[in-house]
Amino acid sequence: MNEFHNKNKSQIANLPIGIFDSGVGGLTVYRALHNRLPSERFIYLGDTARVPYGTKSLTTVERYAIENSQFLAARGIKLLVVACNTASALALPKIRAQIGIDVVGVIGPGARKAVAVTQSEKNPKIGVIATEATVSSNAYAVSIKQASEAAEVLQIACPLFVPLAEENWTQETETFSIAKKYLNKIIEFAPNALVLGCTHYPILREVIQQTVGFNVTLIDSGEATAEEVEKLLREKGLANTKQISYNRGRRLCDDLDHFYVTDAAERFARVAERFLGSQPAKLEAIEVFGIDKLK
């Protein structure tokens, strides 16, 4: 952190943005950030040794989240994006208390975006689909209510969506059938907007959109997060202005971005290709075994 505070603003602006997720799901958030901010560089940490977070306890998720944040902070980043919904729901206060830089989670931006796109409605109705853990945490409902007291919220867990996305079953009839089953109550609820409250769900976006109907606005929390990050960097004067060199031939997963995983790099690369269309140019497996080893 001392290193960070000794830098001037333009030096800080040159630093990459850190992103961590429990595994591969956060790659959809990386994609959204990359698309919106092509002048920025990114360091992504996928905690594949300890995925999934959704079935773990508060204490454990907090500990993992802090270790991941410290790992990225130690590499020199100007801003931290917590791409993992579970960690965003449970661990943001603890991370902020530990890390001396701005921290953006995916839940707040997703919730605020849902409220923004439904603000013309008299009685806005917002659906949220997420993992069991995120739904139980009630974090989206709380965030939506903070942004709009008038909003009515219905949250539904869709446990099979993550493995279906990782299988890349984006067109299969079984996926449509399962979606129909899970989203039945959402369809009855007839929301104006539906938040994709899990980083894997954008992979199944088409299935979800067709199932709930095209009059429902889908909110990709990753995209909403990228918008807020753009705004925050601009406000703080920390956007990277070296646009020309970075924009030249900038593409997803190129060697300006650095990917770390805590285990099984090969599988990560394979799923990255399914999700993003290309494998990371720079991918490194690190050992994670408590805070000491992470540093």
Added chain:
Amino acid sequence: MNEFHNKNKSQIANLPIGIFDSGVGGLTVYRALHNRLPSERFIYLGDTARVPYGTKSLTTVERYAIENSQFLAARGIKLLVVACNTASALALPKIRAQIGIDVVGVIGPGARKAVAVTQSEKNPKIGVIATEATVSSNAYAVSIKQASEAAEVLQIACPLFVPLAEENWTQETETFSIAKKYLNKIIEFAPNALVLGCTHYPILREVIQQTVGFNVTLIDSGEATAEEVEKLLREKGLANTKQISYNRGRRLCDDLDHFYVTDAAERFARVAERFLGSQPAKLEAIEVFGIDKLK
């Protein structure tokens, strides 16, 4: 270990059998052991903080497996069952090198049972369904070939079966449809026996049996393991003979058996109820953070 060697045979026979799995799946192995050996007591460790093992590297799985084995050994057990297919495929030699008691994995028994039930066939054909990691390890194919050179083996990964089992979708049309898709090549192969090479799959046994047809003998690796454990205890004179007291009202998950999880005990109890029909009477969450904390 010293403690173990100072005991006489009848004292050792009174010790419980240790079982570990990466999470809840091993409960089907516990059930099989419990049903076959009602005079025995069991200590079960579900490493729910670090589940799943199937997507992790060899080194990591070995480390976790050794930590789990040492945790159980330190509690005083007469035999260790590695209920996790991934750990059985990757870590048995390392575990045996570390632990001074008999260690039984699920892959060898499953493979040998499949060979045994097909031995009357001239050209026995054995199918294996398992997770991606178990299939990639080739462990079942190697074990089957060791038991019978004549056997022809086809292995297929069914990644969605684990989440479907945990959702308890044992009757849903989507499960049948997904099973048909996954098992298509198995049906074409027309095996005499099909090994359920993942501890979750017995939960979907009916779906799998209906899909492949009733002329295919399903091999539950957990049941095959229980048979081998029974034989081993008898041969070594280590079977618990205090049958009367233990048999009186013995039931799954009663207080003669002790369950430990490394995280999220509540979720474990919930899935245990889905899988076994009752929640563990004695369930304890322990912290797992390297070998020191596990002891």
